Amino acid sequence: MVKSAETLERLFVESRPKSAALFESGKDVMPGGGMKSLGYSPPLYIERAEDCYLYDIDGYRYVDWINNACTLVLGHSPTGVVNALTDIVQNGIVFGAPNTYEKPIAEHICQRISSIEKVRFTNSGTEAVMNALRLARAYTGKPKIAKFEGGFHGTTDDAEISIAPPLDEAGSDEAPNAVAEYKGINQGTIDNIVVMPYNDSEAVDLILTENQEEIAAVIYDPKSGNYEIPHEFLRFVVDKCKELGILFIMDEVKSLRVSYGGFQELAGVDPDITTLGKLVGGGMPVGAFGGKSHIMDMMSGAGGISSGGTYSGNPMTLAAGLAHMEEATPEVYEHLKALGERLRQGLEDVFTRSNVAARVVYTENIMSAHMTADPVRNYRDIVKFDRDMRRRLMLGMFLEGHYARELQEMTTSAPMTNETVDDFLASLEKVLNDKE
Ligand SMILES: Cc1ncc(COP(=O)(O)O)c(C=O)c1O
Structure with a gap:
């Protein structure tokens, strides 16, 4: 034990x-x-990182299974990204004027993600979401946004509603209350967010139909490698939005890492707007939002809405991001997926052999081991779990040299090999069976 x-x-x-x-x-x-x-x-405290390893200030090395909250597909300091950044540093860093790095990365994103025809850059996923929500409201002239309970979309006020609400404030399973995550969020903001449960098509149908005149957009976090949500549910939500005249925003800030063309490619959906971040900056602070031209063109200056910022679209981010995306080819994704499959299978075997109830939820190259035997279909399933066990496993794995926080949203990266995965599994089996 x-x-x-x-x-x-x-x-x-x-x-x-x-x-x-x-x-x-x-x-x-x-x-x-x-x-x-x-x-x-x-x-x-980490002082240095290389390939798939982090090195702390006490001299210990860890295999990095977190990859900066799912950002790093290629591991740490890939050559292409380092070279791109080095060139910029020697060329003035930031210009406060349009730069030649903008169009190539915009073209890459538009080619890579089929639903995106035009794109704009921000400094974080949070800002991308903030702008996408404003754009949806401007485009439709409607005030409300619908999101899912447990969905995470960054730290703007609109997004910090019902991420992990206390169950005694959260309302019924079918019609959850909008609950502010933190103090300081205005009541007006809370009143303009409609919260829906994952994996309940009937409830979603009812909520969207009842509020269709007021809802500008649904924003969707696919909860990759975290909740078990069949693609049919996502397709139902997208179709319902189309039927009711509600925009559909796919938040791919994290999930662009699960497939070359994002989660939307895996699920076969065509969002109106997509938000991006993380991977798109190659390790530099970044966000982006893009979508159909007839919606995005509102941002051109003539549509009464714009976005900007001192560092939006800065050369370092754009150059590092393009280098990162160009190196993250479909072949790299295949490698990540094969390692992910080996890790998933291995985790299930280790938990079974060790007689520990666990549910491994997995999307290509992101996965979580939840300490339960039951399905994990929504936020309310998650909150029931044994947090103490998660914490013990995290500390045990740190001591074994694996940075895998609570075994949640673990990711594979390009420098990893089968041996990296097998070493993790051997360490986990040891931790699970260690005597006091
Ligand atoms: C789905 C999703 N949306 C938005 C964000 C916010 O991105 P950032 O942390 O860059 O502001 C995150 C961050 O983890 C995310 O996972």
Whole structure:
């Protein structure tokens, strides 16, 4: 059986004194001690990364299964991205004027993602979502946005509704309440968000039909490698939006990594607007939103709506992003998928052999091991699980040299091999069967 949380925490803190000290001293100048809220404390401070490895300040090496929240398909510092960034650094970094890096990456995105005819760049996925929602409201003249309970779309106020609401405030399963994730979000914002349950077509039909005159768009997070949602459900939502005159926004900020043409390619849907981020910047801060020309053309200046920003479309991001995307070819995706399949199968075998109830949810190259034997179809299924076990596995795997936070949204990357996966599985089996 896995060691207790107390034992693992003690072993972790004792063996990583520099990380623990840096976290303590950071509290003097940063609320909470640092910038990342990772769900474990003290956090690991990373000083360097290479290929599929992270190196912390206490001298330990970890296989990186998180890849900057699913960003890095090619692992750390791929040559093409490094060369592109080096060239820019030597050429002035940022110009505050149109630059020659814009059109090539825009063309690449339009060719790669079939629903996107025109695209605009931002500095984060959050900003991409913010602009896409405003565009949908401007285009339709309607005030409300519908999202799914448990769906994550970044940190703009509109998006921070019903991500992980307390169940006693969340309302019924079929018609969830809109619950602000944090204090400070205006009631007007909350009133303009309609929340729907994943995997319940009947409820979605009812909610969208009842509110069709007011809903500008549905925004959809596919919860890749996290919830079990059949493609039929997504196709139902898209068809319903078309039928009711509601725009459909596919949030591919994370899920562009599951397939060369994004999740929409896997599911066979044609969104009106798509939001992007992460992979599209090759490790630099980025967001983008794109879609059909007749909608995107509103952003041209004449449509009464625009987007901009000091760093939007800056050369470093665009050059790194294009290099990253060009190197992330369909062949690379095949490699990631083959490793993902090996990892999924191996995880199921290890949990079965170790007699631990777990459900591995998997989309090509992202996967989560949920500590339950039951299906994971929506947010309310997720909140029931054993958090203590997740935490113990995370700490146990850190100690074994694997950065795989709570075994949630683990990703494969190009530098990994079958041996990397097999080493992870052997470590997990050891952690699951360790004596106190
Ligand atoms: C689906 C989705 N949308 C939007 C965002 C926000 O992106 P960013 O963190 O770049 O603001 C994220 C971030 O994880 C995401 O997963």
